[in-house]
Amino acid sequence: MIELKNADPNFKWEIIKREGGEGLLKCFGCSDCAASCPVRYFDERYNPRKIIRLTLLGMKKEVLSSPFLWFCAHCHACTERCPQGIMVAEVINAIKNYAAEQDYCPEGYKMQLDLLNKLGRLYEIEDFDLRKREKLGLPPINKIISEVAKILEHTGIIERVHSKNAHANLKSETRNTNE
Amino acid sequence: MKRYALFLGCTVPVRAQHYELSARNVAKELNIEFVEMDDASCCGFPIKAVDAETSLLIAARNISIASTMNLNIVTLCNSCTAMLSDAQKQLKHNEFYKKFKELGFSYPHDVVVKHFVRVLYEEIGLDVLKKAVKKPLNMLKVISHYGCHYMRPSQLHEFDNPEVPHTLDELVTVTGAQSVEYVDKKMCCGGSVLGIDEALAVTMANHKLHTAKNSNVDALISICPFCTVMYEDNQRKAEDKFETQYGIPVLYYPQLLGLSLGLDKNAVGIRFNRVKASALLEKVGVA
Ligand code: SF4
Ligand code: SF4
Numbered sequence: 342m343i344e345l346k347n348a349d350p351n352f353k354w355e356i357i358k359r360e361g362g363e364g365l366l367k368c369f370g371c372s373d374c375a376a377s378c379p380v381r382y383f384d385e386r387y388n389p390r391k392i393i394r395l396t397l398l399g400m401k402k403e404v405l406s407s408p409f410l411w412f413c414a415h416c417h418a419c420t421e422r423c424p425q426g427i428m429v430a431e432v433i434n435a436i437k438n439y440a441a442e443q444d445y446c447p448e449g450y451k452m453q454l455d456l457l458n459k460l461g462r463l464y465e466i467e468d469f470d471l472r473k474r475e476k477l478g479l480p481p482i483n484k485i486i487s488e489v490a491k492i493l494e495h496t497g498i499i500e501r502v503h504s505k506n507a508h509a510n511l512k513s514e515t516r517n518t519n520e
Numbered sequence: 521m522k523r524y525a526l527f528l529g530c531t532v533p534v535r536a537q538h539y540e541l542s543a544r545n546v547a548k549e550l551n552i553e554f555v556e557m558d559d560a561s562c563c564g565f566p567i568k569a570v571d572a573e574t575s576l577l578i579a580a581r582n583i584s585i586a587s588t589m590n591l592n593i594v595t596l597c598n599s600c601t602a603m604l605s606d607a608q609k610q611l612k613h614n615e616f617y618k619k620f621k622e623l624g625f626s627y628p629h630d631v632v633v634k635h636f637v638r639v640l641y642e643e644i645g646l647d648v649l650k651k652a653v654k655k656p657l658n659m660l661k662v663i664s665h666y667g668c669h670y671m672r673p674s675q676l677h678e679f680d681n682p683e684v685p686h687t688l689d690e691l692v693t694v695t696g697a698q699s700v701e702y703v704d705k706k707m708c709c710g711g712s713v714l715g716i717d718e719a720l721a722v723t724m725a726n727h728k729l730h731t732a733k734n735s736n737v738d739a740l741i742s743i744c745p746f747c748t749v750m751y752e753d754n755q756r757k758a759e760d761k762f763e764t765q766y767g768i769p770v771l772y773y774p775q776l777l778g779l780s781l782g783l784d785k786n787a788v789g790i791r792f793n794r795v796k797a798s799a800l801l802e803k804v805g806v807a
Contacts (some may be wrong), residue, residue: 358601360572369615379708399655411569411716414724416530416708417672421682428673434572441570447714457578461561470534477541477789482533486561495623498567500697 355439356396362435363426368393374419374429387412389419389429396436405440411447413437417504447504450493453471454502461486524594525586526554527604527633530562532596538789542774543596543636545787549778550644550652552592553631564607565602571798577620579607583633584625591634594639598744602669603674604633633644635670637743637773638679641687649694654667654782657697659737659803662776664688664699664753667744668708682706684742691773692741695780701736704728711746714754719761725750726758729766738800739769741776748772753792769797778806 356362375390427486466484564578595601610616672681692699710724742748752770778788
């Protein structure tokens with residue numbers, strides 16, 4: 342059930358101002374995105390149209406706390422079909438970005454963020470890998486690219502994702518509505 | 521001789537050396553020179569879901585390396601291609617460019633970002649490739665998998681057909697192999713959700729493995745390390761979940777092309793394919 346009395350009219354503006362969130366207001370609810378979505382084809386609990394409509398309605402808690410938000414494979418099948426020219430996958434991504442900062446970042450992503458901070462890469466390069474590359478005649482590669490940590494520090498993303506009480510407001514709101 | 525900066529990304533140089541090796545050896549045969557990007561990092565895509573802006577800045581820094589070398593970028597991974605292309609477009613916007621400059625990076629020359637397969641199609645061309653084929657693979661039937669970020673979103677790539685792509689099929693046909701027609705060509709491998717819900721990811725991968733089996737192909741052709749993780753590394757999981765047997769080798773396109781150019785099996789790193797391709801090699805007559 343959608344309880345409109347819990348709606349937050351600012352929510353959609355929070356998404357629109359983010360990288361990728363621009364097109365949100367143009368959605369007229371046709372469902373072409375959902376019809377083209379491969380994830381939805383296999384698992385009906387995920388529905389891009391529903392996420393976008395709930396966002397427009399201001400159903401912040403429902404959208405941000407839903408584990409299915411993260412099911413989007415970012416495949417852009419929806420983007421190609423949207424009659425309104427919305428880059429649907431980018432809008433969904435903007436919602437994920439917002440959720441990540443509201444303490445809903447999946448652990449796997451936090452780990453990847455930490456790896457990038459430490460190594461500048463997703464995989465630790467062992468001496469074994471370098472020897473294997475050499476044997477195959479492949480050129481050596483750097484184990485650590487430290488400039489990435491500088492970028493992460495500059496945008497402050499690690500702090501935003503890890504800080505527990507950043508958005509205590511949303512959390513207490515959530516609690517109240519559950520009571 | 522054509523020269524490009526080669527962007528390897530995270531996965532290819534440590535988890536898909538056979539892809540890198542075959543791409544480099546095919547490039548050599550075709551008179552393409554790859555210049556190393558020593559200080560290149562992750563493309564940024566893995567954390568796009570956490571913060572698009574940070575991932576774009578990481579991508580833009582990689583582009584600045586090629587820009588300083590005054591070279592265009594060749595990529596081997598679909599997601600790297602999309603991420604770097606996105607950043608390349610963003611660099612033209614003042615607001616983003618300002619943030620990029622604040623970090624002390626520079627962008628002296630405009631850089632074009634292309635997937636290696638797209639370079640083969642657009643800049644080498646089917647005619648040249650056809651002439652270079654020494655050992656046509658007429659006995660092979662394969663299924664071509666494009667993956668999502670090779671041509672979608674079309675606003676970014678402006679290449680091939682986002683709904684019914686055809687460039688890889690044409691490139692496969694040049695080798696002499698038959699590329700089967702099938703529905704749901706644009707189906708996603710599921711790679712992006714592997715870390716979120718493994719069962720869903722494996723179900724998505726299974727869809728095309730099932731089509732491949734029904735089409736009775738010798739191999740599935742991939743152009744992205746993530747897609748290969750889904751179709752090859754997780755093939756056993758799909759077999760278990762759907763109680764079936766696939767045993768379908770997953771070859772990177774440069775491996776297939778390399779065999780047709782007359783490269784030997786070591787030069788295309790066939791022994792690193794996790795689903796063994798010995799039956800395919802036998803058919804082709806490569807000992
Ligand atoms: S296809 Fe576009 S307009 Fe239609 S529901 Fe989806 S986002 Fe809205
Ligand atoms: S990008 Fe996400 S919402 Fe769009 S079709 Fe792909 S999985 Fe579905």
